[in-house]
Amino acid sequence: MYLQRRLLCCAIASAMAAPAFADQANELKPVQIIGDRQSTFSISGSAHVLSNEDLEEKENTDVHRMLRDVPGVYFQEEDGYGLRPNIGIRGSGRDRSSKISLMEDGVLIAPAPYAAPAAYYFPSAGRFYGVEVLKGPDTLRYGPFTVGGSINFLSTPIPARASGMVNVEGGEDGSQRAHAYYGATEGQFGFMLETHQQRAQGFKDIDRSNRDSGFDKRDYVAKLRWQAPETADIQQAFELKLEHSSEVSDETYLGLTDRDFENDANRRYGMSDIDQMDNDRDAVSLRHTLVFDENTQLNSVVYRNEFNRNWYKLASIGGQSIGGFVADANANGGTKQAVLSGAADATDLVFKNNNREYISEGVQTELNHRFQTGSVDNDLIVGARYHQDEVDRYQPTDTFDQVNGSLVYQSSTLPTGGDNRLENADAVSAWIIDHAYVGDFIVTGSLRYENVESKSKRWGDPARNTVSSRTENRNEELMAGLGATWLLNDNWSLLAGVHQGFAPAGASSQKGTDAEKSVNYETGFRYWQENFSADVIAFYSDYENTIQNCSIANPCPNGNDFGTQSFGESEVRGLEVGLSSVIWEGDTGLRAPVRLAYTYTDGEITKDADDLSVLEGDVLPYLPEHLASLTFGLEKPAAWSALMSVSHTDGMCIDNSCDRPGEVTTFKRTSDYVIADIVATYQVNSDMEVYVKVDNVFDDQEIVSRDPAGARPNKPRTGYVGMKVHF
Numbered sequence: 172m173y174l175q176r177r178l179l180c181c182a183i184a185s186a187m188a189a190p191a192f193a194d195q196a197n198e199l200k201p202v203q204i205i206g207d208r209q210s211t212f213s214i215s216g217s218a219h220v221l222s223n224e225d226l227e228e229k230e231n232t233d234v235h236r237m238l239r240d241v242p243g244v245y246f247q248e249e250d251g252y253g254l255r256p257n258i259g260i261r262g263s264g265r266d267r268s269s270k271i272s273l274m275e276d277g278v279l280i281a282p283a284p285y286a287a288p289a290a291y292y293f294p295s296a297g298r299f300y301g302v303e304v305l306k307g308p309d310t311l312r313y314g315p316f317t318v319g320g321s322i323n324f325l326s327t328p329i330p331a332r333a334s335g336m337v338n339v340e341g342g343e344d345g346s347q348r349a350h351a352y353y354g355a356t357e358g359q360f361g362f363m364l365e366t367h368q369q370r371a372q373g374f375k376d377i378d379r380s381n382r383d384s385g386f387d388k389r390d391y392v393a394k395l396r397w398q399a400p401e402t403a404d405i406q407q408a409f410e411l412k413l414e415h416s417s418e419v420s421d422e423t424y425l426g427l428t429d430r431d432f433e434n435d436a437n438r439r440y441g442m443s444d445i446d447q448m449d450n451d452r453d454a455v456s457l458r459h460t461l462v463f464d465e466n467t468q469l470n471s472v473v474y475r476n477e478f479n480r481n482w483y484k485l486a487s488i489g490g491q492s493i494g495g496f497v498a499d500a501n502a503n504g505g506t507k508q509a510v511l512s513g514a515a516d517a518t519d520l521v522f523k524n525n526n527r528e529y530i531s532e533g534v535q536t537e538l539n540h541r542f543q544t545g546s547v548d549n550d551l552i553v554g555a556r557y558h559q560d561e562v563d564r565y566q567p568t569d570t571f572d573q574v575n576g577s578l579v580y581q582s583s584t585l586p587t588g589g590d591n592r593l594e595n596a597d598a599v600s601a602w603i604i605d606h607a608y609v610g611d612f613i614v615t616g617s618l619r620y621e622n623v624e625s626k627s628k629r630w631g632d633p634a635r636n637t638v639s640s641r642t643e644n645r646n647e648e649l650m651a652g653l654g655a656t657w658l659l660n661d662n663w664s665l666l667a668g669v670h671q672g673f674a675p676a677g678a679s680s681q682k683g684t685d686a687e688k689s690v691n692y693e694t695g696f697r698y699w700q701e702n703f704s705a706d707v708i709a710f711y712s713d714y715e716n717t718i719q720n721c722s723i724a725n726p727c728p729n730g731n732d733f734g735t736q737s738f739g740e741s742e743v744r745g746l747e748v749g750l751s752s753v754i755w756e757g758d759t760g761l762r763a764p765v766r767l768a769y770t771y772t773d774g775e776i777t778k779d780a781d782d783l784s785v786l787e788g789d790v791l792p793y794l795p796e797h798l799a800s801l802t803f804g805l806e807k808p809a810a811w812s813a814l815m816s817v818s819h820t821d822g823m824c825i826d827n828s829c830d831r832p833g834e835v836t837t838f839k840r841t842s843d844y845v846i847a848d849i850v851a852t853y854q855v856n857s858d859m860e861v862y863v864k865v866d867n868v869f870d871d872q873e874i875v876s877r878d879p880a881g882a883r884p885n886k887p888r889t890g891y892v893g894m895k896v897h898f
Contacts, residue, residue, distance in 0.1 A: 202276040202277040202323075202325075202458070202470075203301075203303060203323070203325065204274075204277065204303050204305055204312075204313060204321065204323045205218050205220055205303045205305055205323075206220070207220060207222065208220045208222065208704070209699065211697070211706075212664055212697055212699050213613050213656050213658070213664065214305075214307070214309060214656065214666070215307060215308055215309070215613065215614075215615045215654025215655055215656045215666050215667070215668045216305065216306050216307015216308055216309055216310070216654055216666065216668045216693060217242075217243055217304075217305075217306040217307055217320070217693065217695075217706070217708050217710070217747060218303075218304070218305050218306070218307070218309075219240075219241045219242070219303070219304045219706075219749060220301065220302070220303050220304075221237060221240060221241070221301060221302040221303075222301055223300050223301050225240070225301075226299060226300075226301065226302070228812065228814060228850070228852070229802075229814065229816065229848070229850055229864075230340070230850060230862060230864055230891075230893060231296065231297075232252075232253070232295070232296055232297035232348065232369060233252060233253030233296060234253050234256050234258070234293070234296040234299075235248060235253050235256060235258075236253070236816075236848070236866075237296060237299075237302060238258065238302070238304070238322075239768065239800040239816070239818045240766060240768050240800055240802065241302075241304045241749075241768055242706075242708075242747035242748060242749045242768040242769060242770045242798075243260060243261055243304075243306060243320075243708075243710070243745075243747040243770050244258065244259070244260055244304060244322075244770075245258070245259045245260070245262075245265055245770075245772075245793070245794065245795060245798065246258050246259070246265060247265045247793045247823075247875070247876050247878070248875040248876055248883070248885055249876055249878075249879075249883060250420075250422050250883075251374060251884070251885055251886035252371070252386065252886065253293075253296060254293070254386060254388070254418070254420055254422065254448075255267065255291060255293065255422075256268055256293050257793075258271060258273075258322070259271065259319060259793070259794075260304075260306060260319030260320040260322075261306065261318075261319045261320065261691075261710055261712055261743060261745065261772075262319070262712060262741075262743030262745075262772060262774045262791055262794055263316070263318045263319030263320075263674070264719065264791075265793050266289060266719070267288075267289030267291060268281075268289075268293075269281070269288040269289045270288075270316055270318060270319060270674050270687075271316050271319050271320060271321065271322060272284075272310070272313050272314060272315065272316045272317075272320075272321040272322070273321075273322055273324075274313065274321065274322070274323045274324065275294060275323070275324045275325075275326060276323070276324075276325065276326055276412070276456075276458075277313075277323060277472070278456055278472060278474045279531065279533075279558070280292070280293075280294065280324075280476070281531070282452075282476070282478040282529035282531060282560075282562065283529045283530070283531055283560035283561060283562045283594075283596070283678075284315065284531065284558075284560060285315060285558065285560055285596035285598050285623055285625065285675060285678070286560050286561055286562055286594045286595055286596040286625060286677065286678035287529070287560075287562040287594060287677060287678060288316075288677070291450070291480060291482075292416075292450065292452055292478050292480070292529075294324065294390065294416065295367045295369060295388055295390045295416070296324075297348060297350055297367050297369060298326070298327065298350060298365065298367035298390055298392070299324050299325065299326075300325040300326055300327045300328065301324075301325035302322065302323070302324055302325070303322070303323040303325070304320060304321075304322050305320055305321045305322075305323070306319065306320035306321075306693070306710075307320075307652075307654055307668045307670065307691075307693055308615050308616075308617045308652030308653060308654035308668045308669070308670040309604065309615060309617065309652075309654070310652075310670065311602055311604065311617035311618065311619040311650055311651075311652045311670055311671075312552065312554070312602050312604050312617065312619070314600055314602070314619055314621055314673065315598065315600065315621055315623070315673065315674070315675055316673070316674045317619065317650060317670065317671070317672050317673050317674075318672030318673065318674050318687060318689050318691070318712070318714075319672070326365075326392060326394075326412075327352050327363060327365050327392070328363070329354050329356060329361040329362065329363040329394050329396055329410075330354045330355060330356065330361075330363065331356050332355065332356065333353075333354075333355035333357075334353070334354070334355070334897070334898065335351065335352055335353030335354065335897070335898055336350070336351065336352055336895065336896065336897050336898070337349075337350075337351045337895070337896050337898075338350040338351070338893060338894070338895040338896075339893065339894055340891055340892070340893035340894075341891065341892060341893075342371075342889060342890055342891030342892065343889045343890050343891075344371050344372050344373060344374050344385070344889060345370070345371055345372030345373075345383070345385065346369075346370070346371040346372075346889070346891060347368075347369070347370050347371070348367075348368070348369045348370075348893070349366070349367070349368045349369075350365075350366070350367045350368075351365070351366055352364060352365035352366075352392075354394070356396075358400075359397055359398050359399065359400055360395075360396065360397055360398075361394075361395075361396040361398070362393075362394060362395050362396070363392075363393070363394040364392075364393050365390075365391070365392040365393070366389070366390065366391050366392075367389075367390040368388070368389045368390070369386075369387075369388050369389075370385065370386060370387040370388065371385040371386060372384070372385040373385030373386070373421065374437050374886060374887055374889070375437045375438065375439045376435075376437060376438060376439065377439045377440075377441060377443065377444050378438065378439065378440055378441035378444075378512070378513055378576070379441040379444075379513060379576050379577070380441055380444045382421060382444060383421060384421050384422070384439055385420070385421060386418060386419065386420030386421065386422070387418070387419050387420070388416070388417070388418040388419075388420070389416060389417050389418075390414070390415075390416045391414065391415045391416070392412070392413070392414050393412070393413045393414075394410060394411065394412050394413075395410070395411045396408060396409065396410040396411075397409050397410075405461070405462075406461075406462040407459065407460060407461045407462065408459070408460045409457065409458070409459055410457070410458045410460075411455070411456075411457050411458075412454075412455070412456045412457075412458070413454070413455055414452070414453065414454040414455075415451075415452070415453050415454075416451070416452045417450065417451045417452075418448065418449070418450050419447065419448070419449050420447070420448045421446065421447050421448075422446065422447070422448050422482075422484075423439065423443035423446035423484055423485065424446075424484050424485065424486075424493060424879040424880050425439070425440055425442070425443040425446070425484075425485055425493050425497070425880050425881060426497060426876075426877065426879070426880050426881020426882050426883045427439075427440070427497075427881050427882045427883075428497055428500045428501050428508060428511065428881065428882070429501055429837075429838065429874075429882055430501075430504070430508070431511075431512070432874060432882040432884070436872045436882075436884040436887075437872075437884065437887060440511050440512070440513070441513045441576055441577075441578075442485055442488075442511070442513070442520060442573055442578065443484070443485055444578065445483065445522065445578065446482075446483060446484040446485060446522075447482075447483050447484075448480065448481075448482040448483075448484075449480065449481050449482075449483075450478065450479065450480030450481070451478070451479050451480075452476065452477065452478045452479075453476075453477045454474070454475070454476040454477070455474070455475055456472055456473065456474040456475075457472065457473050457474075458470070458471070458472045459471045459472070466540060466541040466542065467538070467539070467540045467541070468538075468539045468540075469536065469537070469538050469539075470536070470537050470539070471534070471535065471536040471537070472534070472535055472536075473533075473534045474531075474532060474533060474534075475530070475531070475532040476529070476530070476531040476532070477528075477529070477530055478528075478529040478530075478531075479527070479528050479529070480525075480526075480527055480529075481524055481525060481526040481527075482525040483522060483523070483524050483525070484522065484523065484525065485520060485521075485522055486521050486522065486523040486568070487519075487520075487521045488510065488517055488519070488520055488521075489517060489518065489519045489520075490519060492880070493879075493880040493881075494726070494878075494879065494880035494881070496510075496511070496880075497511070497880050497881040498838065501837075501838045502838070510573065513573065513576035514576075516572070516573055516574055516575070517572065517573040518572045518573075519570060519572070520570065520571045520572065520573055520578065521568050521569070521570055522568065522569045522570075522571065523566055523567075523568045523590070524566050524567050524568070524569075525564075525566055526564070526565055526566050526567075527562055527563065527564050527565075527566075528562070528563045529560070529561070529562050529563075530560060530561050531558070531559075531560040532558070532559060532560070533556055533557055533558035533559065534556070534557055535554065535555065535556035535557075535558075535600075536554060536555060536556075537552060537553070537554035537555075538551075538552070538553045538554070539551070539552055540553075546609075547607050547608065547609050548607070548608040549605055549606065549607050549608070550605070550606040550608075551603075551604075551605050552602070552603070552604040552605070553602075553603050554601070554602050554603075555599075555600065555601045555602075556598075556599075556600045556601075557598075557599055557600075558597075558598045558599075558600070559595065559596065559597045559598070560595065560596055561593065561594060561595035561596070562593075562594050562595075562678070563593050564586075564589075564590060564591065564592050564593070564594075565586055565590075565591055566586045566590035566591070567583060567584060567585050567586050567590075567633075568583065568584045568586070568590070569582070569583050569584075570582045570583070570584070585633035586633060587629075587630060587631055587632060587633060587639070588629050588630075588631070588639060588640075589629060591629060591630045591633065591635065592627060592628060592629040592630070592679075593627070593628055594625070594626070594627040594677075594678035594679055595625070595626055595627075595678060596623055596624065596625040596626075596675075596678050597623070597624050597625075598621065598622065598623045598624075598675075599620075599621075599622045600619065600620065600621050600622075601619070601620045602617070602618060602619040602620070603616075603617070603618045604616070604617050604618075611657060611658045611659070612655060612656065612657055612658070613655065613656040613658070614653075614654070614655050615652070615653070615654040615655070615656075615668070616652070616653055617650075617651065617652035617653070617654075617670060618649070618650070618651055618652075619649070619650045619651075619652075619673075620648070620649050620650075621646070621647065621648050621650070621673060621675065622645075622646075622647045623645065623646045623647070623675040623686075624643070624644075624645050625643065625644050625645070625646075625675075625676070625677070625678040625680065626641070626642070626643045626678065627641065627642045627643070627678050627679045628640070628641045628642075629641075642679060642680070642681055642682065643682055644676060644678075644680045644681065644682050644683070644684050646673075646675045646676060646685070646686040648671075648673050648686060648688070650670065650671040650672075650673055651670070651671055652668065652669065652670025652671065653668065653669055653670070654666065654667065654668030654669070654670070655667055655668070662698055662699060662700055663696065663697070663698055664696065664697045664699075665694075665695075665696050666693075666694065666695055666696070666697065666708070667693070667694040667695075668692070668693050668694075669690065669691065669692050669693075670690075670691055671688070671689070671690055671691075672687070672688065672689035672690070672691050672712065672714075673686055673687065673688060674686060674687035674718065675687075676718055676735040677735045679735065680735035681735075684718070684735050685716050685718075686716070686718070687714070687716055687717060687718040688714070688715040688716050689712050689713060689714040689715060690712070690713045690715070691710070691711070691712045691713075692710065692711045692712075692713075693708055693709065693710040693711070694708070694709055695707050695708030695709055695747075702752060702753040702756070703750075703751070703752040703753070704749075704750070704751045704752075705748075705749065705750050705751075706747065706748070706749040706750075707746070707747070707748050707749075708746070708747045709744075709745070709746050709747075710743075710744065710745055710746075710747065711742070711743070711744045712742065712743040712744075713740075713742055714740055714741040714742065714743070715740060716740070717739055717740065717741045717776070718735050719735065727784075728780070728784040728785050728826065728827050728828075739776040739777070739778045739779060739780045739785045739786075739787070739789075740776070740777045740778040741774065741775060741776045741777055741791060742774065742775060742777050743772065743773070743774040743791065743794075744772075744773050744774075745770060745771050745772035745773060746769075746770070746771045747769070747770050748767065748768070748769040748770075749767070749768050749769075750765070750766065750767040751764075751765070751766045751767075752764070752765050752766075753765075759807070760807055760808060760810075761805060761806075761807050762805070762806050762807070762808070763803070763804070763805055763806075764802075764803070764804065764806065764814075765801070765802065765803045766800075766801070766802040766803075767799070767800070767801050767802075768799065768800045769797075769798070769799045769800075770797075770798040770799070771796065771797060772794055772795065772796060772798070773796065774790065774791040774794050775788060775789065775790055775791065776788065776789040776790075776791070776827065784827075785827050786827075786828075786831070788830075788831075789827040789828060789830070789831065790824045790827060790829055790830050791827070792823070792824055792825055792826050792827060792829070793823045793824075793825065793841075793876075794823060794824075795820050795821035795822070795823050796821045797819065797821045798818075798819070798820055798821065799818065799819045800816060800817070800818040800819075801816070801817050801818075802814060802815070802816040802817075803815060809854055809857075810853075810854050811851070811852060811853045811854060812851070812852045813849070813850075813851040813852075814849065814850050814851075815847060815848070815849045815868075816847070816848045816849075817845065817846070817847045818845070818846050818847075819843070819844075819845045820843070820844055820845075820875070821843055822840050822841050822842050822843045823840065823841045824836075824839060824840055825839050825840065825841065825876075825877045825878060826839060838877070839877075841873075841874050841875055841876060841877060842873035842874045842875070843873070844871060844873035844875060844885065845869075845871060846866075846867050846871065846885065847867070847868045847869055848864065848865065848866050848867065848868065849864065849865050849868050850862060850863070850864035850865075851863050851864075858896060858897045858898060859894070859895070859896045859897075860894070860895050861892075861893070861894045861895075862892070862893050862894075862895070863890070863891070863892050863893075864890070864891050864893070865888065865889070865890045865891075866886060866888070866889045866890075866891075867885065867886060867887060867888045867889065868888060869888070870887055870888035872884040872885055872887055873885065
């Protein structure tokens, strides 16, 4: 049938990391892992695409808000702006997005995805051109984290003709945003220059301080492309991408006690006055596309990312971690509550320079070849990557006393041990993916090999003359996946898939610490037509081994804030529902679009950990049972639109022990919360539009997180006005 043949072509095109050269004489598109929304119809796993149009209609700059439109994706808010995203997929964990493969244009973006995957760096979401979320057997193509899935962010492509865009926005709390790009293609050459700059004074008030609680973040991107002329014997292209970003944000790990949260959710304790994150990132990638013929193409990329950051922040009070200090103040009030409020003096307030340098670099190549065996069409993908990364920590501390509510400097200490260490990892990956088209069936077979060797050493003296300890570990795994899609007719398809999941242990893990492993199943159906589409997919993940990379922000159940803990077996099951429709369309072109994303999840530990820090029946932290987002409104294309998005997030346990019989859960759960955002856009002419948006229109603030250390709110009601001009 015609539609099936068209879907087949879309599936093949999306499987190729870059489109056929014959179709890109004027434009080399962003590197996609799925393609457009229609391409998801034929994938044997959950797949969702947020197009540039989808992103522009809401003008979000917080990636958490963007991903509410995708079922099966979870998040834990932290600062209200999405500066440090915590994203998980299908129960994989959400700690700094460290259990999913995060990419931009197909290249891993975490500062050190193998050695230290917690993503303290995140690109400015306001400059994204599109977002792709992939789960199921096809994720074996995009490791190293194949337990949950992969997210690929698309950058702005080089324009086919001389053109550009300027977007300026202002709002409450001193919010300012500017996004601009300009580029052109002339003959064999193309270029694009882009900047995204965003700042705010913040919505929290710091006790006894004149400093704000905001941020200033700046991204710069440059692209240069050369493409062989159409008459050349060899069709090929090179694209160089350069990136620089910087961020200064007056953010802290210190949250609030519940009693203070109830009185003023936007309060910040004065002892966090001097906390500040300062980071810089430089990245370069060189991509090469070589087209042998209409059926064979080779795509390669060499990349290097350097990320330097220092989060200077309060770490402990009187020898106790700030998390433990807030927990005691919650439970008992008294002196510790008075210390936090500044009403009582305190000694030995330790502020740590969380100073780290990251390097991530590698080369990856992928051959795409289409061929036919009898009546079976095949799209074969063979790829490999060599990657190495490291994180160098040199973290001196300063000690202050709190006297009459003010910080008084006492001394400084140079780092040793865990604060003076180097962690690195070398990884070799290889994968084979075959999409076989057999009549009305698309069968996907996947294999992935990962070999990760990690090392860590600590110095016993600040000058690094004496090594105090060394650790090393190795994780090696061969994973397989099998999926099938049955194209029933022009509108319906059924899908089913199974694949092995893998997440390597961090670089500080002890020798013999195994990787996280799981077997993941899913099945469901899709329906597609011009004004209505639906995805309903059930999933089940059986974890043979569950691991957590320990950190100060998210200590492991055994109390460690470094290394990796391996604990228990677990199961995660759930249901994802995605609907998109135009429920009404008038004769004048007026439309009423609706989009729904809903996820039900049930996860629990099914076997005790060896050290009994995690027990059978324990829950998985920060995993909501129900998560839903509904977007609806009215629009007249090329004239105006008005949309409202309403999202609901269930309250979540913050640790594994939350629901144990007899356990007091008062301070171990977040709140249920509902957030409504609205945005209205008016098209002044074909090149200019103005918009108004209000986040959290009903000004409902709840405890959305209790990590790193205390109760934390979502952003309050905040209004913005913006203007966008294309030229």
